Amino acid sequence: MRYWIETLGCPKNLVDSEKLAGLLIAQGYAPAVAPEGADLVVANTCAFIEAARAESIETVLDLAERKRSDARLVVTGCMAERYGTELAEALPEVDRVVGFGQSLTDSSPAATPVALRPSVTSSFDLLNLPRPAANAPWAYLKIAEGCDRRCGFCAIPSFRGDQRSRSSEDVLAEARTLVADGVKEIVLIAQDLASWGHDRRRHDRGEPLEALDHAHNQPLVELTRALAREVDRVRLLYLYPSGLTEELIGAIIETGVAYFDLSLQHASRPLLRAMRRWGDGARFLERIARIRAAEPEAAFRSSFIVGYPGETEDDQRVLLDFLDEAQLDWAGFFTFSPELGTHAYDLDETVNSELALERLRELSERQDAITAARRDRLVGTRAKVLVDRIGIGRSYRECPEIDGVIIVDSSLSVGSMVDCDITASRGVDLVAVAR
Numbered sequence: 001m002r003y004w005i006e007t008l009g010c011p012k013n014l015v016d017s018e019k020l021a022g023l024l025i026a027q028g029y030a031p032a033v034a035p036e037g038a039d040l041v042v043a044n045t046c047a048f049i050e051a052a053r054a055e056s057i058e059t060v061l062d063l064a065e066r067k068r069s070d071a072r073l074v075v076t077g078c079m080a081e082r083y084g085t086e087l088a089e090a091l092p093e094v095d096r097v098v099g100f101g102q103s104l105t106d107s108s109p110a111a112t113p114v115a116l117r118p119s120v121t122s123s124f125d126l127l128n129l130p131r132p133a134a135n136a137p138w139a140y141l142k143i144a145e146g147c148d149r150r151c152g153f154c155a156i157p158s159f160r161g162d163q164r165s166r167s168s169e170d171v172l173a174e175a176r177t178l179v180a181d182g183v184k185e186i187v188l189i190a191q192d193l194a195s196w197g198h199d200r201r202r203h204d205r206g207e208p209l210e211a212l213d214h215a216h217n218q219p220l221v222e223l224t225r226a227l228a229r230e231v232d233r234v235r236l237l238y239l240y241p242s243g244l245t246e247e248l249i250g251a252i253i254e255t256g257v258a259y260f261d262l263s264l265q266h267a268s269r270p271l272l273r274a275m276r277r278w279g280d281g282a283r284f285l286e287r288i289a290r291i292r293a294a295e296p297e298a299a300f301r302s303s304f305i306v307g308y309p310g311e312t313e314d315d316q317r318v319l320l321d322f323l324d325e326a327q328l329d330w331a332g333f334f335t336f337s338p339e340l341g342t343h344a345y346d347l348d349e350t351v352n353s354e355l356a357l358e359r360l361r362e363l364s365e366r367q368d369a370i371t372a373a374r375r376d377r378l379v380g381t382r383a384k385v386l387v388d389r390i391g392i393g394r395s396y397r398e399c400p401e402i403d404g405v406i407i408v409d410s411s412l413s414v415g416s417m418v419d420c421d422i423t424a425s426r427g428v429d430l431v432a433v434a435r
């Protein structure tokens, strides 16, 4: 029996797919080379914004056409979780729509998805499943699921549930397995990474106190240090800015991967309050300056939402000024999409989509110039490059799959860490030669 999994959306979904593949392999399935050759075809969908949902539906319909007539088509992931019943009714091509924690291989009719809001994780929880051997020298490692925050624009807590952190023992065990498979870089992910472990403290959830959490400090600090003892590189993604404590900043810098992926979303204080988020441009700049004081070569990434209800020309100017001052290495911009069940869904003062796009273009252009200048200034410096695939590598400054890359000689072995001289920049990419 063969399976095919098509994954949409973010890195967190990719990890879920790997875990689903691990479960199917344990059940006797083997991977197919294409959907046409599979007995079980799975679409792991994304429901983040309208465009992601449209892409998920298109993919499901495409898979329905490509699969063999006797193969089963199963839809899972965020969209299945959020719109399960409607999806099952609207897509007769699909054999089964399953929410998180439900069997892909059960042959009973379409299941009604169940949101994950348990106090104790079940044995079928995706977080607890094994994963197949790594096929690259880097891998995502998901350390928590769900989120305890309630940002105005975000529907994730409504269908992924409150935060449930894995134990440090589980995380370290998975990290060791990945390292044994040849992984040199582990990329930690969660919806709100900096809060990892906080939920395990709460007695009302019936879970044990975190073993690493000696003094009720931020548990992620000790986990980051423990992981850095196991693997060459540990990279942390999605850091909510108020979670960026002195201790965490210090632990990240100590690992040698001074890469800060800050989830900022905007710089205007009134708009951030309307988004029900912490901070403002001045506070973010102060934290960035503190990081640069400790590590002048730190790299920064962030993402921003444009066109949130109530956003004014003044807010746009505040964000443009912030970009000029922050000099981030990388930034992504997304237009606001009203999501059912969120605080922002019913807000007045909507920004029309053309204006939002115009603002997004203005911000992207401003940031593109900053990114290009920051890449250019690296020419003539040295970098330790992890070769990801033939001719392509990354230093600590480049996160896999989102940032630019470093072009290296094709004779360098995949998985090797090589000291290089940066000789040129090509857009967002750099060219390097081994020393």
Ligand code: SF4
Pocket (backbone or CB within 6 Å): 147, 148, 149, 150, 151, 154, 155, 156, 157, 191, 192, 240
């Ligand atoms: S912290 Fe992230 S996942 Fe959590 S509610 Fe806010 S945007 Fe959503």
